[in-house]
Amino acid sequence: MRILVLGGTAWLGRTVVQHALDTGHDVTCVARGSDVPTGARLVRTDRDRDDALTGVARERWDAVVDVSRTPEHVRRAARDLEPVADRYVLVSTVSVYASQAERGADEHAAVLEPSDDPADYGAAKVACERAVLDAFGPERASVARAGLVGGPGDHTGRSGYWPWRFARAAVTGRPVVVPARTDRPTSVIDVRDLAGWLVGAAEGGRAGVHDVPGEVVTLGQHLEAARAAAGGDVPVVALSDEVLLARGVAPWAGERSLPLWIPDDDHQGMNDRPADRARAAGLARRPLVETLVDTLAWEQLQPVHPHGAGLSDDDEAAVRDAG
Known part of the structure; x- marks a missing residue:
């Protein structure tokens, strides 16, 4: 073609x-x-x-x-x-x-x-x-x-921060700051799986409109996958939404943020779309942990951490130790 x-x-x-x-x-x-x-x-x-x-x-x-x-x-x-x-x-x-x-x-x-x-x-x-x-x-x-696209090459930091942070903690011995509430949905579509879907659509048979997000998992499941990708069992400090916001942590993305954390219940649907139509038309999605392992390997080659999203070591320490 x-x-x-x-x-x-x-x-x-x-x-x-x-x-x-x-x-x-x-x-x-x-x-x-x-x-x-x-x-x-x-x-x-x-x-x-x-x-x-x-x-x-x-x-x-x-x-x-x-x-x-x-x-x-x-x-x-x-x-x-x-x-x-x-x-x-x-x-x-x-x-x-x-x-x-x-x-x-x-x-x-x-x-x-x-x-x-x-x-x-x-x-x-x-x-x-x-x-x-x-x-x-x-x-x-x-x-x-x-949906949210992640994987190797993600310069936004949204899919790379958590595996990098757990890997970093395994070296420093410092606990990782995480949200206390982890039952909210998250969803990341691997860039390679999205690309495969798009090429398949170009080949024909996928006409019309399709939602193409990643598998829906809770934030807790995402954090466990990130921990597994990093290969370390490190301690965490779980802070409530109210405490994180009071200590200047931004939701979702950007500077001084915790990626994928969305405390606003009016935005939970963004990460909770079933993709039934796309899956029926052949959408194939690799396991989240595989995406995070590959993203971590790419992250470890980058010159600056964190980038795009997340807490620096100093910011994380300040958030963890404040109060």
């Missing part, structure tokens, strides 16, 4: 390209960057330009895979490529849903009103979805609403 990847130089795009190459496909990448996996053809262009896809629109494609969050880019691509592409696969997000409070909801749940502002992530992805579905129709379009 001839697959056109709009992107291919960053994390998810590169993983898609590599998976497609490994399964024997002919892959062309359209991107501003200059580094694509060996074996892929690169067409350098700026998608801000209205004529960015003129060259590739002269060729015939079995499928297009697009990771963009910019509605104008997606509209142009759908316009220019619909006559020459059999299928269009769009990476979307579970952030499109209007409510993140409902647990166990599926693809029929209401979505946000669309927005053309890429900074308004969920609403912008709604606009992207509509552009693709309007141009290609539900039989030629595949929309993958991904």
Whole structure:
């Protein structure tokens, strides 16, 4: 198959390209960057330009895979490529849903009103979805609403912090600060499993809209998998939501945070989507501990820790010892 990847130089795009190459496909990448996996053809262009896809629109494609969050880019691509592409696969997000409070909801749940502002992530992805579905129709379009993506190469730190922190504690002997309440849901889709799903969608048979999250496990189960990935039995200090917030710890991600911890019950549905439709269509997800083992191996090669999310050693000590 001839697959056109709009992107291919960053994390998810590169993983898609590599998976497609490994399964024997002919892959062309359209991107501003200059580094694509060996074996892929690169067409350098700026998608801000209205004529960015003129060259590739002269060729015939079995499928297009697009990771963009910019509605104008997606509209142009759908316009220019619909006559020459059999299928269009769009990476979307579970952030499109209007409510993140409902647990166990599926693809029929209401979505946000669309927005053309890429900074308004969920609403912008709604606009992207509509552009693709309007141009290609539900039989030629595949929309993958991904959950939190993790695995090797995750520079956000959300999937790498916990195995790294447990491995670090095994060396320092210091207990790990964790949330006391661990029954809330978490979900991480391995970037390699998501890439496999997307390439499968490009190959056909996965038309329409699918939620594509990781397996739903509790935060406690995630922490145990991270501890197992680190290979050490280290002590923890469990602090309540109220104490963590009072000591300046941020939920979910970012600086001075505890990744995946969400104390707000109005956002638990984001990590509790069953993915029944995607699993029926062939979604394969590796065990969480395997993802975390591989992510830890990648983390240990990075020059700065933590990065993107998590507590530094000093911040963790301050949080642990305060009061």
